[in-house]
Amino acid sequence: MSVFKHHAKLETNVFFLAVGILLSVIVGGLVEVVPLFTIESTIEKVEGVRPYSPLEQAGRDIYVREGCYNCHSQMIRPFKDEIERYGHYSLAAESKYDHPFQWASKRTGPDLARVGGKYTNDWHVRHMINPRDVVPESVMPGYPHLMRPLNYAGIAGNLTALKVVGVPYTDAQIMNAKKDLEEQAMSDSPDAAVLKSYPKAKMGDVDGNPKVVTEMDALVAYLQVLGTMVDFTTVKPEKIYR
Template sequence: MRHEHIETNSALMLLLILVVISIGGLVEIVPLFYINDTIEKVDGVRPYTPLEMRGRDIYVREGCYLCHSQMIRPFRDEWLRYGHYSLAAESQYDHPFQWGSRRTGPDLARVGGKYSNQWQVQHLKNPQSVVPQSIMPRYPWLLENDLDYSDVGARMRALRATGVPYSLVQQEYDANVKRFGKDIADQLDISQGQESLLKQARDKNFDGLPNRVTEMEALVAYLQVLGTMVDFTKYEEGYFAKFR
């Protein structure tokens, strides 16, 4: 009779469902705050440079995550196609993370360095010109629009508030030098954000336009860093051996 009372009372049923979900969520989430190794320590993982960070902003703005995941699962078919499975540490500076929930297009967790800058630019301008069977839409405006980097410092400060180690004071800068090396620490200095962005754009010339910094340049810079921070040869032998 009690079961019938619950099943015929929609308000009570909804309340009990919320209670059960809340208890289950707490059981799953709370222990993570007390586990020191929830995110494993992996050499090489660093925050994005200002140019890469702005490229990630554009990636999110254009909704790329709706068709492309950035999480390779530890299954044979996954690593045969995409490479080593994703590590939690790789997403520790992503706010929000880009794991995705579907793959209309391929996973991009290891796309960095897989293709040249010129290929990436052409692919974003006209995907079918390099992959005829692609159903991806075109993004020609990325090459037409100059990148707005006037607020890059404010964006870095906002991410710093979430735990990303961009530096504001000398002590933070020194810690980054020790952790990431001076070259990277210089790029993570908020006071040098715009200069760092322009220097990387000038040195790498991701979009092929040396006299401009476009949204295309930032997005390609972001794509080219995905999956390149970690030396996966340190992990592959032990993990993949069991599949051979």
């Protein structure tokens, strides 16, 4: 009973209560931060992860603008049911160039971390225009307005801003941003120059209008690259997490 009496004194004394809260926060913070100084890096080293191409980045900006993250996460947790449904659990390295990351906090729709290559471009276009054309039970709204032309006049500036916060775009990539964006959206050549800077970028028109780069072209290019950069047949979890 004496313990409870002392505890009551602590709770009813503003000064001691404030000191107790401060000490709790300090100890909790140290427990979280100190272990980080004992490891080489908080992000595992994984081959294949690269910055988004200009077209993919434009598509990602549209994804964020339209609030897709409100219903779709991009984080597969290391649980059996999630791995069986969506694929390999998400790696921290896959989000290291995301500003902001798209882990999200809920799922009204499926997780999209591995959606790249799962469906055809035509499926994505039909799904975005009227989701019930391909998924009858879908509650997702349609986005037919994405067929409008993409405004990419400031794409070089976008890459420059991302470089400031740590995304390793080169000066050449920034200078060629507009050209690379147009080439990815309008060409399907396997020898396209954009592929040298951005391996595994999905090439070609997706919406049936190769003469105009649309927001749909950009968004589908972004969706089609998600989860495709890393070769998960070579990823060994026991070697990544020591």
